[in-house]
Amino acid sequence: MASMPTPHGSQSLYEVFLAVARAGSFTAAARALGYTQSAVSRQIQALEDETGAALFERLPRGVRLSEAGRVLLPHAEAVRDRLAAARAELAALRTLDGGLLxxxxxxxxxxxxxxxxxxxxxxxxxxxxxxxxxxxxxxxxxxxxxxxxxxxxxxxxxxxxxxxxxxxxxxxDEPMLVALERGHPSAGRRDVRLGELAGEEWIVGNERLEDTLFRPAVAAGFRPRTGLVAHDWIAKLGAVAAGLGVTLVPALAAASVRPDVALVTIHPDDVPYRxxxxxxxxxxxxxxxxxxxxxxxxxxxxxxxxxx
Missing domain, CATH: 3.40.190.10 (Periplasmic binding protein-like II)
Structure with a gap:
């Protein structure tokens, strides 16, 4: 005959203690938990060793809480409730019903x-x-x-x-576009070569071009003339709209560009990607x-x- 399972991490010592207190006997608690009677007895003994007190009075038929057991009872219930809450939260993490990203x-x-x-x-x-x-x-x-x-x-x-x-x-791999003032001669073109804009005043986000959207273009040998450094996109596009220069715009941000700025595709041979x-x-x-x-x-x- 196969032996019954023994308590493991899914049931704490306190939960086994509560089951015995509720059932009034080790045998009935073991039946309710699906464990062997000897396994439940060992768990209670381990808890009594841990607390240094006898938690049950052993009777001819069953057990009842001792004074120490009655003191432990509300604390064991609190532990059980906290464990149940923890298990629910952990389950929510696995099923994406809760948690934090x-x-x-x-x-x-x-x-x-x-x-x-x-x-x-x-x-x-x-x-x-x-x-x-x-x-x-x-x-x-x-x-x-x-x-x-x-x-x-x-x-x-x-x-x-x-x-x-x-x-x-x-x-x-995200391509770059070039942002121009609406009245710029190249504003209506299908695409533009970077070399054609070499004489323009380029608006960049950092004086060190290797740390800007120009990084791939610089690596390919294009070194633009920069006159205005603007870290904020609103400031960059405002400067473009006012005719103060041109700038690169990531394709992911194209839909959010203001209407008084024209976006032109860069020629496939020149287009920087990031x-x-x-x-x-x-x-x-x-x-x-x-x-x-x-x-x-x-x-x-x-x-x-x-x-x-």
Whole structure:
């Protein structure tokens, strides 16, 4: 005859104690729990050893709580309730009925890629709380590595390895467009060569061009004439609209460009691309894995639409 299972991590000592207190005997408690009587007896003995007190009075027929057992009873009930709550929360993490997703992204990823994926994620998993922080890619890579973010959308330098503690998942290669004043001679063209705009005043986000959207173009040998440094997109596009210069705009942010600025495609031989990736810890959470799947679907959709 097969032996009955013995208590394990799914039932705490306190839950076994409560079962015995409720049933009034080790045998009845064992039957209710699906354990052997000797296993329940050992669990109670272990708890009595831990508390240093006899918790039950052994009677000819069954047991009843001792004074120490009556003192322990409400505390055991509190432990049981906290364990039940913990198990429910852990189950919610597995089923995405609850939990937290800490998300990071660089600025222009928040124009189309991230919000579209986040909208679908919220519809499918309304119980999961999503927090989102915007900032440069290097910041988010550090936060993922430190375990302070679960997933981040980043643009790592071409050829750069992932930092320790980070796994990179390629999403898409994003082309750049050029933003011009509406009255600019090239504003109505189908595409433009970067060399044709070499004499223009370029508006950039950093004096070091290798740290800007120009990084791929600079690597290819194009060195623009820069006159205005503007870190904020509103300031950049405002300067373009006022005729103070031209600037590069990521394709992901194209739909959010103001109407008094013209966007022109860069010739295929010149167009700079930047690599867009999702960064996660080596072992991603269930929520991060689900969000990554949606990011990939959204990235494919955006590429099919010309990333516009």
């Amino acid at each position: 800490r998300l990071g992204a660089f600025a222009s990823a928040g124009a189309a890629l991230v919000p579209r994926a986040q909208a679908v994620f919220r519809e499918r998993h309304p119980g999961v709380t999503v927090t989102r922080v915007e900032g440069p890619s290097v910041k988010h890579l550090g936060l993922v590595a430190a375990g302070e973010e679960d997933l981040a959308v980043v643009s790592p330098a071409a050829g750069a390895p992932a930092p320790d503690g980070v796994t990179l998942h390629h999403l898409l 690599r867009i990736c999702a960064a996660t810890p080596p072992v991603a959470t269930v929520a991060a894995t689900s969000f990554l799947r949606l990011l990939r679907e959204t990235a494919r959709s955006l590429e099919e639409q010309g990333v516009r």
